[in-house]
Amino acid sequence: MRNMFADAPRTTLTAFYWAFLLYLLLPLTLMMAMSFKDANFVAFPIGDWTLDWYAKVMQDKQFLEACLYSVMIAAASTLAATTLGTWIAMLIVAEGIKGQVIIFALACLPAVVPGMISAISLRIFISTIDMPTGTAAIILGHTVHAVPFVVVMALTRLRSMPGNLVDAARDLGADSVVAFFRVTLPYLKPALVGGMIFCVLLSIDDFVRTFFLGGYRPTLPMLIFAKVQGGMSPEINAMATLVLVVTAAVGLYAEYLTRRARTR
Amino acid sequence: MVSSNTTAGYAGGRDASVPKYSTGIAKVVNSALYRHTLGAAVESRIGRVMLLTGVPLIWLVMMHVGPIYQMLKISLLSHYPVQPGVESRFTLDNYAIFFKESLYFTPLIKSFIFATTATAVTLVVVYPVAYYVAKIVKPEGRSKALLLLLVPFWAGELIRTFSVIMLLANRGAVNVLLREIGLIDRPIPMLYTSFSLGFGLVYLICLYMLLPLYSAIEKIPSQYLDAAADLGAGPFTRFRRIILPLSKDGIVSGCSLVFLTCIGVFATPMLLGGPTTVLFPETISGFFHGASDKWPVGAAFALIMLVTALITAGIFMRLVGGKKRSAF
Numbered sequence: 001m002r003n004m005f006a007d008a009p010r011t012t013l014t015a016f017y018w019a020f021l022l023y024l025l026l027p028l029t030l031m032m033a034m035s036f037k038d039a040n041f042v043a044f045p046i047g048d049w050t051l052d053w054y055a056k057v058m059q060d061k062q063f064l065e066a067c068l069y070s071v072m073i074a075a076a077s078t079l080a081a082t083t084l085g086t087w088i089a090m091l092i093v094a095e096g097i098k099g100q101v102i103i104f105a106l107a108c109l110p111a112v113v114p115g116m117i118s119a120i121s122l123r124i125f126i127s128t129i130d131m132p133t134g135t136a137a138i139i140l141g142h143t144v145h146a147v148p149f150v151v152v153m154a155l156t157r158l159r160s161m162p163g164n165l166v167d168a169a170r171d172l173g174a175d176s177v178v179a180f181f182r183v184t185l186p187y188l189k190p191a192l193v194g195g196m197i198f199c200v201l202l203s204i205d206d207f208v209r210t211f212f213l214g215g216y217r218p219t220l221p222m223l224i225f226a227k228v229q230g231g232m233s234p235e236i237n238a239m240a241t242l243v244l245v246v247t248a249a250v251g252l253y254a255e256y257l258t259r260r261a262r263t264r
Numbered sequence: 265m266v267s268s269n270t271t272a273g274y275a276g277g278r279d280a281s282v283p284k285y286s287t288g289i290a291k292v293v294n295s296a297l298y299r300h301t302l303g304a305a306v307e308s309r310i311g312r313v314m315l316l317t318g319v320p321l322i323w324l325v326m327m328h329v330g331p332i333y334q335m336l337k338i339s340l341l342s343h344y345p346v347q348p349g350v351e352s353r354f355t356l357d358n359y360a361i362f363f364k365e366s367l368y369f370t371p372l373i374k375s376f377i378f379a380t381t382a383t384a385v386t387l388v389v390v391y392p393v394a395y396y397v398a399k400i401v402k403p404e405g406r407s408k409a410l411l412l413l414l415v416p417f418w419a420g421e422l423i424r425t426f427s428v429i430m431l432l433a434n435r436g437a438v439n440v441l442l443r444e445i446g447l448i449d450r451p452i453p454m455l456y457t458s459f460s461l462g463f464g465l466v467y468l469i470c471l472y473m474l475l476p477l478y479s480a481i482e483k484i485p486s487q488y489l490d491a492a493a494d495l496g497a498g499p500f501t502r503f504r505r506i507i508l509p510l511s512k513d514g515i516v517s518g519c520s521l522v523f524l525t526c527i528g529v530f531a532t533p534m535l536l537g538g539p540t541t542v543l544f545p546e547t548i549s550g551f552f553h554g555a556s557d558k559w560p561v562g563a564a565f566a567l568i569m570l571v572t573a574l575i576t577a578g579i580f581m582r583l584v585g586g587k588k589r590s591a592f
Contacts (some may be wrong), residue, residue, distance in 0.1 A: 009499045012401070012409070013392055013396040013400055014396065016392050016393065016396065017392075017396045017397070018391050020389065020390075020393045020413075021412055021413060021580055023467075024284075024415075024416045024470075024471075025415070025416060025428035026412065026431065027424070027428050027430055027431045027467065028416055028427045030424075030427065030430040030431060031423070031426065031438050034521070035431055078275055084319070084320070084323050087320045088320040088323070088324065090320075091316055093318055094316055097313075097316070097317065103320070103324065106325075106328050108322045109328045109329070110328055111530075112520075112574070112577075113273055113332070113524075113570065114527045114528020114569070114573060115525050115528035115529070116381075116527075116528040116529070116545040116567045118528070120335065120548060120562065121331035121332050121334065121335040121566065123333065123552060124335050124338055124559065124563060125334045125335075126332055127345060127356065128338075141328070143327075144327050144328065144331075147328075164553075170294075173305045174294075175307070176306045176312055176315075177293075177303070177306055183539030194554060200418075201418060203479045205420035205421055205422070206533070207421055207530065208530040208531065208545075209529045211531075221420070221421070221422045221531075224422055224423070224426065225531060228426055228535060229534075229535075236324040240423045243420070243423060244419045244420075246420075247419065247420060248415055248419050251415075251417070252413070252415070254410060255414065261406060
């Protein structure tokens, strides 16, 4: 049965997959390679190699401050988004509440509004409530952005939860708050940890919301954007490579966690 | 799930004679403060409903609907932010400006052309990859094959855009390579053109297409394909009659996601585009930076964009998606 002809689509698809992977990885690999170039202009071929740009980046106060600022904003918005997202998911699966389809649609709204428009509407919104641009506004914007993803992740897990777990806890005398914290929350934990890491990456990655809601203190993407507009230098490559390595490691870890949660 | 000693603590949560436990939530639950506030609240049905619905509903109405509502409101005002001495009145002029000036009209059309083309290209390129991972790779290897594709996804919007410059610049990898093998004498200007912008958009968003397509194709039972093959259907017929119709849901959600993301991309056109590729987000942004008096116009334009983008996505869903419609 097996002949060359029957295998042709399979071989083509395999080749296509690897070509696509190469396409995905090539620009990033080039970007990383360029960070080792021993010259202060960005151009191929690379010629001499150096680690000087990394040394320079690690001493760059602006970069370190931007890192710290980004992490702080990510932590705050993740905490807020996880709490709110879980709460909304609990409301959607609750029995005896009407209009759950509408609540779900509202919860997903920020995920379908294009990023630019979401940023503009938030900029207008904070001005109508007299909130200044800056840290608090950025955190609010990132939280709005992240909530739909937490809701969807928490819902997926909640739907797979046997209903009698909470019933059993209630029969044994736990009130609904206790049942939530002792039974539902531990069950949700794997999904929430994956969701939280996703929120952190969303926040660290976000450019457009920060651009409209931020003050003068730059977050990481703002800093890189400003530097790229100011002129190319392998220093930016070194900066981007550092950020890429850290976020990719965190992302892979999140993948591993959600995968483990699913198989359990 | 619940260990016996803590259960006793909960059972007697409102009974002072029951020994108090000093760890974790039991301590909180047994405290007088909890028993008189939250503990008492959840005793009644109305209390439970309030606790469950209060915060989520306030958040959803305030933060998910609020900004869009405020944007709509301001787009209908003649002046905003309010200045002393200037009276702000209701007007539709902000919308009229859009239709009067081709200066504003063209970027929106361009935005739509770029987003639609990028979506179509992404679909065509990513579909075979998704099919390969879902159906040809053995089940054990699937997560690895998928994970390899996800690695660049974690690089983030700005860094991925930036990395495209390395490839397409005048002294970037492609031009240098072509010159080395003697195909060209001088670099082909690729950066800051429609090409580099399109390339960057596809590079940025192709993974948003992958996951919906993958999960739709993976759900198609392999027996269907075997049965069709037994009945004499060739690879092309199997694809057209079975795989394509059954992966429709994935195509619809992938395309909508990619389209809506593409429309709202702000940094990529600014880094990879040139003067001829000014897209609508950049136009809108101009009304908010600089002359602050133009906010109502910016709000009106953002709404025009939102409505046209959602209508386009909606029409597409109707055309391809057919009858099956459900939010869940």
